[in-house]
Amino acid sequence: MSSVHSTENGQRRSANRQARGIRRRAEILATAESVFTEVGFEGATTNLIAQRAGVSPGSLYQFFRSKQDIAVSLAELYVAELTKAQSAAVGAPGARESDLNEFVDRSIDVMVRFNAAYPGFLALFMRADSPPPLREAIAPLQHMLSARIHEVLAAHMPDRSEAEIARYTLMVLQLARGVMPVIATEENPLESPLTGELKRALRAYLAEIG
Amino acid sequence: MSSVHSTENGQRRSANRQARGIRRRAEILATAESVFTEVGFEGATTNLIAQRAGVSPGSLYQFFRSKQDIAVSLAELYVAELTKAQSAAVGAPGARESDLNEFVDRSIDVMVRFNAAYPGFLALFMRADSPPPLREAIAPLQHMLSARIHEVLAAHMPDRSEAEIARYTLMVLQLARGVMPVIATEENPLESPLTGELKRALRAYLAEIG
Amino acid sequence: MSSVHSTENGQRRSANRQARGIRRRAEILATAESVFTEVGFEGATTNLIAQRAGVSPGSLYQFFRSKQDIAVSLAELYVAELTKAQSAAVGAPGARESDLNEFVDRSIDVMVRFNAAYPGFLALFMRADSPPPLREAIAPLQHMLSARIHEVLAAHMPDRSEAEIARYTLMVLQLARGVMPVIATEENPLESPLTGELKRALRAYLAEIG
C-alpha cells in the first residue's frame, strides 16, 4: 500500500513538475517577448531575460537551447495562435466568402487584435534582416496568410490569371503590413481611425482591380 | 614674411586636408552602407567597416563619434539626397501640384529609384522594428517624407481638418513602405508590375478619401 | 511485538537497500569509467554520467561527494582489483620470487590483461600529465605498484642501498608505463610482439643492473 501510495505521489509530483515546467516556459517566453520588444533581438541578453523572468541563466537554458531558440519558439507560438484566430474569425479555409469587403474587415480585425496581443511579433519578425532561422520559423505564417487571401481573391476574380491573382495577393499583404506596425502602437488599436483607414484603402484597391 | 608664407601654405594645406577629410568621410559612409546592407546594423563591426574602407579604426572615430553616429550620418545623407531627388522630379516643396495622381506617380518613381540606388536605406530604415539606437536616426527621414506628402494633401483637401490630413499622410507613407521592400528586390524595379500596382493602390485610396 | 516485527522488516529492508546501494554505486562507477574513456576526465559531465547510469544527478551525489571523488573511487577500485590480480598471478606480496625474470613476465602479463579489462585505467591514470584533481587519486596506485616491485628487487639485491633500489623500482615502473599505452591499443595485447619486447627490455635492464 505504501508503495502504491508513493507511486501516486510520484505521479502527482511529476504531474505538478510538468505543469510548473510548462508554466515556467511560458513565463520566460512572455518575458523574452517584452524584452525583445523593448530592445530588439540583438539588444536583448539572455541574462536579462532570465533575471526579468525571475529565473537563473541556467534555468533558461533548460527550456531553450539558445537565445535564437527562444525567438523560434516565439514564432511557433505566433503561428499557432494566428492560425487559430484566423480560423475562428474568418471561417475555416475553404469556406467561400460571399463578400470581399467582409473578408477584408474581418481579417484586418484579426490581425490588429493579434498584433496588439503579441507585440513581439512585429518587433521580431517584421524586420528586413531577421537571421535565416527566424525567417524559416515564420514562413508557415506567411504561407497561411497568402494562401487565405489568394483563395478568396481567386474565387472573386475567376477571369484573372494565376500571376495576376498572385500579384494582388502580395499587394494586399504588403499594404496591410505597412500600416500594421503603426496601428499596433495606438492606444486602442481596434478602434483606431487608422484601422478604419486601412480597411478603406484595401477595399478601394480591391474595387479598383476588381 | 615667412609667417605670411607659412600661413598661406597653412591655408592651402588645411583646405587640402579638409577636402581629403570630406572625401574620406564619404568613403567610410559608402563602405558602412554596404556593410550594413550585407550583415545588418548590429552584425556590422566598426573594425570591419574601417578595414573595408581602407582606414584604421582610430581614423574612423575621427569622423564619427560612434557606430550609431555612422547610421545617423547615413540617414542625414539620405535625407539630403532624397530631398534633392524629390525636388528635381516632383518640383520644389511649395510648388502646387496640379494633379494628385501625377504627384503619386512621380513620388513613387523617385522612391523606387532611390531605394535601388541606396540599398542601405531599406536595410537600415525600412525595418518595421528599429533597434533603439537607430530609432532616432530615422526620425528626420520620416519627417521629411511626411512633410512633403502632408503639404500636397493639404493643398488638395482644404476642407479637411489637420488631424485628418495627418492621418491620410501617415496612411500613404505606410502603404508605400509596405510595398517598397518587395519592389526593391525585383529585377528591374522601375518597370516592375508591382510599382504600377502600388500607384494604383495609392490613387484608389486618395480617390476614396478625396 | 509489532515493533520487533517492524525492526526485522527494517533490518531486512535496510540490508536490501544497502545491497542495492552498493550495486548502484558500482554501476555508476562502471558508467563513469566508460564515459571518462570516451571523452576524458574534463570532457565528462556529471549529468551525462548520471543519465547514462540511469540515475538522477542528485542520486549520483549521494554516492560520490564530487566529480573528483568518482575518479578517486575508480582509482581505489583499480588498486583493489590490481592487487587481487597481482596476488593471484605472481603470488601474494611477501612471497619470495625465486626468479626475477619470472616475476617480470608474470607482472607484465597481469598489467596487460588489466589494462585491457579496465580501459579507464589507462585513460585516467596513465597520462604523463595528470590534471591536478587527478594527481591525488593516482597516488595510491603508484604506491601499490612501487611497493610490489621494490620488495622483489630488494630481495634479489641485498647489497644495494635503499636509494638504489628505489631508483631501479622507479625505472622499471616508468619503462613499463611508457610501453603499456601502445600495447593496450593492439588487437590482441597479450600476444602482441610488443609485450614480448617489453619483457625483453626489462629483463635486459635488470640483468644489467643485477
Next chain:
Amino acid sequence: MSSVHSTENGQRRSANRQARGIRRRAEILATAESVFTEVGFEGATTNLIAQRAGVSPGSLYQFFRSKQDIAVSLAELYVAELTKAQSAAVGAPGARESDLNEFVDRSIDVMVRFNAAYPGFLALFMRADSPPPLREAIAPLQHMLSARIHEVLAAHMPDRSEAEIARYTLMVLQLARGVMPVIATEENPLESPLTGELKRALRAYLAEIG
C-alpha cells in the same frame, strides 16, 4: 624633407611595433606554457593567461585565434626547437652513427635538456587524450624522432626486417617516453642518476636485440 622624415618615422614606428608584437606574442606563449604546466590545458583559462602575461583578454586574442591555437603554437615552437637541438647535437639526419651507444647518450641528453627547458611540452603533449588538433601539431615531432631512430637502427642491423626495425624503434621511443616525465621533474635533470639509468636501460635493450 619633412615627408621623407615622417616616412622614416613611420617605418621605424612600424618596425618597433612589429618587434614589440613579436615579443608580446612570445611572452604570452611563455606565460601560457607555465600556466598549462601548472593546471593543465583545460584547467587554464584564457583570462588567467592574459592577466599573468600582463595583457588584456582582448590582446591575447589579437595574437591567438583561440585557446587551442595557443597550444598549437606552442607545439610548433617545440617542433622547431627540438629539430634544431637534435640536429646540432646528434648530427644532421643522414650522418651515420658509428656507435649506437653514442647515439643513445646524445639523444637522451638532447631530450632531457629539451624537456627541462620546455616544461609545457610534457604537460601538454604527453597525454593520452589530447584533442586532435594538438595531436596533429606534434605529429611532425613524432615522425622526426621515429625517423631518426629508425634510420640509425636500420644502419646497425642490416639483417632485420622492416617490421622488426619499426618495432624496435617504437620500443626505444616509448621506453624513453616513460622515464622522461620523471627525469624532467628532477632538480638537475642532466646530472640526475635517472638520466644515467635510462641510458643504461636503452643500451641494455639494444645490446639484447642487436
Next chain:
DNA sequence: GATGAATGAGTCTTCATTCAT
C-alpha cells in the same frame, strides 16, 4: 591627422552542485 595595438566590460553558454519535494 593617422595609426593600430590595447582595452575590458559584457555576451552567450555550460556544468558541478544543491535542495525542495
Next chain:
DNA sequence: GATGAATGAAGACTCATTCAT
C-alpha cells in the same frame, strides 16, 4: 533514499572605443 529542476559562478571570446606614438 531518489528525483530533477534550479542555481550561479565561471569560461571563451567579441567589439566599440581609446590612446600612445
